[in-house]
Amino acid sequence: MDGMAGLFEGGDQGSKAxxxxxxxxxxxxxxxxxxxxxxxxxxxGR
Structure with missing residues (x-):
């Protein structure tokens, strides 16, 4: 539940990389x- 907000805020740095x-x-x-x-x-010959 702690990281759920990050899913909707653009994700974490690992997935971006x-x-x-x-x-x-x-x-x-x-x-x-x-x-x-x-x-x-x-x-x-095109």
Missing amino acids: ASEAEITKLHAKIGQLVVERNFLAKAS
Whole structure:
């Protein structure tokens, strides 16, 4: 019951750090996929 208010106030620092790490990981994956798409488009003559 002590930490219940924190759930509605934006969460704790641990969950924020985990979501920041997940966002960073997803941005890196998006960048990788964009590079691969551009390479394949160039290789196929588009």
